[in-house]
Amino acid sequence: MIRRLSHRLHVDLVRSPKGVQHLTTLVVTAVSTILLTRLFLELTGYPQIGGSSLHIAHVLPGGLLMLAALVLLLAHIGAGPRPPAAVLGGVGFGLFIDEVGKFVTTDNDYFYEPAAAIMYVVFALLVTWATRWRRSRPLDPDERVAGAAFALVDGLAGRLSERRRDDALRLLEKAGDSPGAAEIGRLLRQVRPAPVSPSHHLEDLWVAVRSLFDRLAGTRWAVPLMGALLLAQALGATLIAVGLWRAGEGDGVSFSGVLLGATASFFLALAGLRRWRDEGRRAAVESFQRAVLVSLLLTQVFLFAASQFTATAGLLVDLVLLGLLTADLDRLRRTGEEPAQS
Structure with a gap:
């Protein structure tokens, strides 16, 4: 759009x-x-x-x-x-x-x-x-070249760290024979890496979190554990909504919204576990991702109206699960696993 x-x-x-x-x-x-x-x-x-x-x-x-x-x-x-x-x-x-x-x-x-x-x-x-x-829509080759050129700007000014330069060179490798890729690559290899600045430390933190998610998502027990967490979260959200409604702390609209979202997430998580057995890991992860998005955009929204504290905890769980699922999907794409048929 x-x-x-x-x-x-x-x-x-x-x-x-x-x-x-x-x-x-x-x-x-x-x-x-x-x-x-x-x-x-x-x-x-x-x-x-x-x-x-x-x-x-x-x-x-x-x-x-x-x-x-x-x-x-x-x-x-x-x-x-x-x-x-x-x-x-x-x-x-x-x-x-x-x-x-x-x-x-x-x-x-x-x-x-x-x-x-x-x-x-x-x-x-x-x-x-x-x-x-x-x-x-993944980055196309021209956008990869442009991204490397953007990093080269820092290099020409003596502000490019070695890790950022390596990231830019990897972008160029994926760009293939796109116009300008070879020339920008030569310039990047010629610039002298700069000392690490505070902004680099922020990126180091991001890299550390991403690496942790990659390691966790790649384990054999990640798929059943994520499925179990999604099922438990859906059931928990339903029980909390029922309790709040009985205590008079939530209205019918909030209760109905939580129930609808939790039910959809529950069955999407069940479908993911079934597809893991029948179609493979990527099919399961894609179903789990749909379950998380339903929880994020529907269940927690209505739960927030009734209990901000509870929904905040649900938000944190959803964000962690979304990070793990995204890391797993990225890893599966890098390894070349075929997309699931749905």
Whole structure:
């Protein structure tokens, strides 16, 4: 959709090889900022910054941090500014959207209950889009060459680490004989690697998490364990919804939404375990991924309306499972396993 829109508006959009990484950093930072902000306000009794006549809401520093992220990206070239910009933008967006209750109510109600669900939907959609964005259409050879050229900008300025240079060279290997690939490769091999900077440490953390997910997802017990977690989560969400409904803490709409989402996730997880036996690992992982997305975009949304704490725990489980499933699918694609027939 974005590609068609860019053509119609005559906007040149070249996808970044690390786009999913930066978007994930932004989401994790934003969610962490919201949770820490709410915890701080709860522990301090919701202090008012600005005295008796003024109230400096935290949406203001949030906007300034998002502006700082934009300035960082617009005023500099190369890949170096992107990791810190993702963190600054995530903190700023978290502070901004944490006050969404004030934006949608006439009495500026920070404690507006549906605000949590609104925040959840925003982040769930962003995570889902970031996960499926690359998978729906892998980078083409020209985009790989462009990504390597983007890294070369840092190299020409003496800001390219050895690991980033190796990543760029691997992009060129996958680009084949595309125009410019050989020339950019020669220049990359000539640049002298730079010392590791703070932004590199952010990428090192991402690489460590991704490597951990790759190792866990590649084990023999990963498929049955993920299936069991999905089944247990669906049953748990149903029991929690029933308990909240009986206690009068949830309405019929929330209960119905949780029940519908949990039922769909449960049967998708069961189908995944059956397909694992009949069709192979990739078929199972694809079914599990559908189950996680249903839980992320349906079950947890309605559960958030009834119990924010419970849904937050469910969100963390869904994100971990989504990371494991994505890592497993990427590994299966690298090994050349045939796609499942469905």
